[in-house]
Amino acid sequence: MSSSRFEGRETELNFRHADRWVSKGSAHVRGQVYYDGKLLSQSEFAARVDAIDSSAALQTFLAESNGFFVLVTTVADRVLIAADHVRSWPLFYGLGDQEVYISDDAQWVHERTGEPALDPIAGTEYLHTGFVSADRTLSPTVSQIQAGEVVEVDLSEATDPVTSSRYWKFELGNGNRQPSLKELDEYAVSATERLIEYADGRPILLGLSNGYDSRMIALLLYRLGYENVITYTHDLTAGYAKDEIDAAKSIADDLGFEHVTVNVDHANFREFYQSDAWDEFHEAVGYLGSLPDIGEIVMLRKLLSENEIDENAIQIRGHYLYPASARIPEYITKRNTISRDEFVQDIWEGHYNRWDTHSKEIFSSDPEEIKELRNNIHERIPVDIYQNSETEPNTKALNGYIAWLWQERVPKLLSIDYELDFTGLDKWWPLLDKEYSEFWTEVDYNLVLSGDLHKSYIEWLDTEIRGEDIDPITEFGGGGTGSYYQLKSVYEKAPPKLRKRIRRLYFRVSGYLYDDSYEEDPRYGLLSPETFDQYSLHRLNSKRSNWVALHIALLSSDGFIGFNETTEIDATVPER
Template sequence: MAQIKTHFGSPRWQHATTSPEQYYAQCGRIWQDVDTLQQALTLNAFSQALTELNGFYAVVQQQPGKLFAAVDHIRSIPLFYGQRDATVFLSDEAEWVRQQVGDEVMDDLAREEFQLTGYVTGPDTLFPNVKQLQAGECLMITEHSNAPTVETQRYYRFLHTEPQDYDKALLEDQLDRIAVASIQRLIDHADGRQIVVPLSGGYDSRLIVSLLKRLGYENILTFTYGVPGNKESRYSKRVADALGLRWHFVEYSNELWRQAWESEARWQYQKWGSGWTSVAVVQDWLAVKIMKEKSVIDSDAVFVPGHGGFVAGSHIPDAAFTGEALDLDDVCHALFQGHYNLAPADLFTTQVSSWKTRIKEKAEATEIKTAWQYADAYEKWEWQERQAKFICNSVRVYEFFGYDWWMPLWDKEFVDFWQDVPLALRKHKAWCIGYIKKSYNEQATDKIENLGNASKSPIAHIKKKASKIPFARKAYSCIKLKKQNQHPLALYGRHDEKEHKSLIEKGVSIVGLNAHDFLNHPENKDKS
C-alpha cells in the first residue's frame, strides 16, 4: 500500500488543522493570507497560490491520499524527500530521509561537485535517493494503489526583463520605497526583539543598519569578528560608530579555531547544516557560539545578515558589458570558471566538458542572443545554486544556537524590483552602491564617500584571478602557505598545517579544505 511519511525536526514548525481530513504545516513567516494555499487541490493551483506570497518559509499541506509541499523563492528553509518501495518520505532533515530510504554510499559525481563548488546542483544531494526542493519549487505526492507518484514544479525563477527605456530618478524612488518596506517587514517580524546584524566591511549590511536607523528601531546589536585589527572589523566599527549603534567584536585565533574544530558540536552543526547538499558555513559559527556563551545576545534575538545584495548585479561577469557576441556556451564557461574552483578540476575524474554539460542542463536556457540574456542566464543559475544552497543556507548557524533570523535583502518584493532593472544599472552593482552610500550618509555622522567594501579590494581580486590560472596556482599556493597564520579570520587554524599542506599546494581554497574535511570525516568515510 502506498504511503506518505513526514518528519519535522525543527521546533519552528507550526501545525494548523484546517479540517478533520487535512492539515497544514508552516515553518517561518508568510505575510499574506494562506487560505488559497490551503484550498488548492491541484499542483497548478498550489503553484499559482505560492506566487502571491512573500516571506521566508516552507509549507506542507496534506489531504487524503495527497500531499503538497513547497520552499520559498530562496530555499531559506530546506525540504528533502525520497522514495523507497511504496513509501515517499518528506522532512526538513536530510539525514532522516537518508535513513528512511536506506542510502549508505554517496554518489561519486555529487562528491566531486561538492568538493569543487561547495554544493550539489539541481534537486540532487550527496546521496542518490535523497532529493531536495529547489528554490522556488513545490511538489505534489499522490498515493496510488501500487506506489505514490512525485511531481515537482517551479513556481518562481529569478529571471529578468530588459526595459526599452526607463527613468533613473523614478527607479531610485521606487527602490527606496521597496527597500524601506522590506526593512519595515523585518521590524514587524522582530517586534521589539533585539536585531543582531553581522556588520562586515561590505555594503549590504550597511544598507540594513542605515535603514533600521532611519526607521527608528533602537534594539540593535552589530558585531564582527576575526584577528584584532583586521580590515573588515575596522570598517565595521567605523560604520557602527557613525550610526550610533552598539558594536561587539569577537576575537579569533588559530588556537580558538583548533579547539572549536575538534569539538563534537562543530561536527553536529556541519552535518545537520549541510543537508547533505552544501558545505555548512562556519565562518561566523564560532562568533555566535562565543557570544551566546558570554550572554552578549538576547535569547530571543533575530539575526539579520546582509545576504541578498547579489540581486543588484554584483556577480554579473564583465563579459556582459564588452559588447562582444555571447552564447550559452559562454555562460557555461563563465559559470564553470566562477564556481567550480574550490579545488583544481584536473584533480578529479570528471572532465571539464562534462561539468559544462551539467551546468547547461541546470541553466534551463535555450539560446543567448543579447548581453542581458547572458547576464540573466548566469544570475539565474547562481541564484538557484550558490545563493540558495550555500550563501543563504548559512542561516542554519543561527538556528543551530536557537536564534531566529531574517534576510530583508531577499525580501520577495525587493527581489522582484531588481528583475525589472536594466542591465546598465546593474553593472558592478554601482547604481545600488550609490543608493546605499546615500542612505548611509543621510543617517551617519561620519560621511566618508570612499568607505568601500573591504572584501572587494583590488589586491584580493587579483589574487582570486591568479588562483584560477594553472601555471600561477603553485606560486599562489606557496604564498598562501606562508600566510596561513596571517589570515584575517584565522581560518587556517581549523586545519592541520602538515596534513593540509599538499592540498593547499595543489590549489585547494579555504572553503575547499572545509569541503574536503567534511567529505573525509570519520563518520563519512564508510559512505564514500
Template sequence: MMITITLEFNHGFQWFEKNGIYVKGYVFDENNNLYQNGQLTDYFLGCENEQDFKRKLEHANGIFCVIIKRDDKAFIGVDRTRTFPIFYTEKENDFYISDNTYFFKNKLHLKQIDRLSQEEFLLTGYVTGENTLLKNVYQLQAGQYATAGKGLNKDYYFTYAARNAVNKTYDTLEKELLHAFEDVFGRLITSVDNRTIVIPLSGGYDSRLIAVMLKKLGYENVICFTYGRYDSFEVEISTKVAEKLGYKHINVEYHDNLFDGFVDDERYIRYSKFGANHTSVFLLQDYFAVKYIYDKELIPKDSVIVPGHTVFISGAHIPAGLKKKRMKSRIINEIMRRHYSLKKIIDAEKFRVKISQQLGEGFSYSCFENWVLKERAAKFIVNADRTYEIFGYEHRIPLWDNALIEFFKYLDIKYKLNKKFYNNVLEKTIFSRYGVDFGEKNKGNELIQRIKMFIKPYVPKYIFDKYKTKKDINCFYPVSKRLLDSMTNPDGIDIWNDNSVVAYWYVESLQ
C-alpha cells in the first residue's frame, strides 16, 4: 500500500515535518513540558507501534494533529476536540491523507456527494461520525486515532462518557477547580510566549473567566474586542468588564453597510471552503469583526486569539430529564430535538439509527455530553476558530484543557445541571474579587424556549419578524439576506436561521 500525505493549510498554525513526523499545534506533556512548532515532532519521536502512539496521545495536553509515516504504514491522530481536522480515503489499494477535502475532490476526482450526509448537514450544520459530504472521504473524530497499513484500524484514546462520578464535598471540588484554573491559565501564558492575547469578550461568563484569570496571574498584554449592533447587551456588559479589569477594549459596531459585497470577496470565498471543508458550516458571527480588526491593524499580527469555548463542559447543555440511569431512546430523542433542528426533518428514523451507533457507554447524561463533544462542540463550536486562522492568527482554547475536561467529566450531575457549580464558583469566588460579578444575561430557560417554538407557527409573520429584528444584535438578517440573494434557489429557507442559510448556501456552492 502506497501512503500519500498532502497537507495544504498553513493558516495561523504551520505544519512542521521531521523524520516522517508531520505536526501542527502545541502540546504539554505529563510533566508540563511544552512542545510547539517544530519541537512538537520531538514529542512523538519513538512512536513505532500503535501502543506507543496511543500512549502519547493520551498524555498530550493541547491542540494538535499528527501524522507519522513509517514505510508502508501511517499513524494519524487528532486532539480531544479535533481542533485541526484530518481526512483520508482509500483508492485502488492506496491510502491518502490530507487536511483539505478539496484535494480528494479535485485531484482524486472523488466528487460524488453523499446524499444522506448532505441531508444531515442541512439539519445539523455538520456531518456526524466519520463521514463527510464527499462519498468515500472520511474524517478522524475528536479523541480518535487511526493506523493505516495492512488495512485501517481506528479507535478512541479518549471519550467523555463516564461510568462513575466523584463523591466529594462542595468545598473540596471548589478547591480542585480553582487549582485547575491556575494550572490551565499558567499553561496558556507559557504557550503564547509574551505575545498579545486577544479575547472575544461577550456578555457571558466563559470569556470573562479568561480575562479575569489573566488579570489574576498578572498578564497585562491583553486586548478585548466585542462586536454587534450599537444597542447590544453584549457590548454593554463586555465594555464594563474590560474597564473594570483595565484592559483595552475594541468595539466593532455591526451595521448594514459593513456587509456590502462580502459574498464576492476573495477572502470570504477562501474562508468558506477552508471553514466548511465538506464537513461543517463555517461561522460568520466573528468573521466581520476579525476582518475589521485585521484590516485596520488594531492588534499585532502575531496576536493569539483566545475565545471562551466551554459552555459545553460546564453542564449547560444537559437536558434535565437525563440522569444516571441508561435511557438510550431518551438520549436519542434529546439529540434529535436539540441538534437536528435547522429544518423540518422528513425521515427521522435513519438518523436515529446513526446516532444509536455513535453513543458510548456510561451515564445517560454523560453519553449525551460525549455525543455533543464529538459532534457539535468539535465540528461547530471549535471549528469556528477557522475564522481566526484565515486571517493568520493562532488561537487557544484553555477552557478545553485536559485538566478541566477531566474535572467536569466526572463531576456529579447534581452540580452540572444548569451550570450550577460552575456559575457559583465563578460568581462568588472569582468574579467578585474583581468587581465583575454582575449576572450573565438571562437567555431563558428550557420551558420558555419550548413554548416559543410551539407558538411560532401561529404568530403572524410581521409580528415575528419585528420581534426577531429587535433580538438580532449580531445582524444575522443582513448577512443572511446577502447570502440568499446570491443563491439561485433560495425559496423556503428561513432567513432568520443563519446557520441554516449558510448550510444551504454552501451545499449550493458544491453543485
C-alpha cells in the first residue's frame, strides 16, 4: 500500500494482488504492452508511464499501444487510472472526505468510503445480469474502471474531482472493406505472434472445443511452430458433450498437442463450497462489480491438480469482440432506423435474462426499479445515442449494441480476471488483441455480423493444415438444433410484445428445459439436493433453475452481500 498527499486530497493505493504489479516512481502497472512494435517488460512499461506528464499524453500513448493492462499514475496534482481496451482487470476507486482510495479490491474501497448500505437497484441489476453496468458497483461509493477508459482525479478539486474519457472505442458500421482471406490471415498471424512472444516458451493452456474460435488459435499456434501447448476440454453443462470432447481431442492429436479432459462433478463443487477456499476465493477475487466465475475456477483447479502443468502457464480463451452476432438482432441490417424502445427492449431481452421478472410463481421486481434500469440502459453506453431523438439510423443503433457487448459483456462476463490469480495462471487472449479487433471495425458490418468471413477463414485454415472440412454443425457452436435456429431467427424479427412467448418456445424446443436441473449441472453440487430445492431460482421456466441466481443467493445467505431494504435477491434465499 502506498499514499501521497497534495493540497486537498490524499491518495491511498492498495493492491491485494501486489505480486502482479510493478512500480516506478509514481506509476504502478499490471500487465504488459506492445508499443512501436516492441513488447515492453513490466519495468519498461512502468518507466514509460512514469515519464508521462499529462492525461492527454497518457491517452495518446495508450491509443498507440496494444496489450492487456491496468495502471495508476500521478501527474502533478492529478491521479490517472486507466485500463486496456477490454478492461482485462478491474480497478476500483472511491472518495473519502479528504482522500481518494484506489485498489484492485472493491471491498477495501467500500470499507474506507464509509461502508454504506449496498444499492438495491444495483442489486436487482446484478441478479438480472450477473454484473452492475457502466462504472457502478453494488456499493454506492465505489466505482470501477471501464474498457478503454482513463479516469482523472483532480486532487485539488473539493467538490467534483473525478472526470473520465475514452481513448478507445470498439465501433462497427463505418467500414466498407471486404478483405480477402489473405488480408485477414495477416492480422490473425500478427496477433498470434504477439501471444507467442509474450508466452516466451511457457506452456499455453488452451480451452479447445469443436467450434471455430479455439480451433483457430490451435491451428495458428501449430502453423507458427509453438509446441508447448496443452489443450483441454471440460464436461460442465455449460461446456461440451462427449462427441464434442472427442472432436476436440481429434483436433489436438492432429496438431500434436497434448489434450486433457477435465471431468467435473457435483462433489468437486461441494468440496469447494465446504472448504476455506469458498471464502478465500470471494475475498481475493471480489464480487461488488460482477459475479466471479466459480465454474471456471473449480474446473481449472482440478485440471492443475491432476496434471503436471508449469505454474507459469498462460491460459488462453477464444473470446473475441467483433461478430457477437448471436447478441445482435437480425432485423437491424434490414431496417433504416431503430427506435429507442426497440433498442432498449433488445438489450433487456439479450442481457437482463438471468431472472424472470414477471414470473407469477416468485417474488417480482418493484416495477419502478425495472423502469429505472431500462430507462438508464442507453445512457450508460459510451456512444452518443438517443440523446435528442426517438429513432437512430441502423448503423448508429448497431454501434450501441456493440458498445454494450464491448463495455459490459466482454469484461464482466466473458473475461475472467482475478479468478486466474487464485489459480496462479497468467493470461493473454489473442482474439481480443487490439490490432486484430481494430481490423474488424474497417470491415463491412454485414460481413462481420454474418460471421461469414470469420468462418470462411477458419475453414480455409483447417483445410490448409489438417486437410479436413469443418463439420457444419459447429457453425452454430455445436449446441443447437435446426428448430432452435429457426425459432431464433423468428424471435429476432418479431415485435417486442411477441418475444416473451416466442422466447419460452425457443427454450422449450432447444432442449434447455430439464426435468432435474440439479442433476444436469454439477455447479449445483455446491448444495445438497435437499438444500438446493429450498432456493427459488427460476429463470424463464419453473423447470429450469439458474446458476447465476444460486451463486448470488449463496453470497447473500453467507453474508457477503446484504441490503437495508427488501430486494429481489431476498426471494432467492430460503426463509430462515
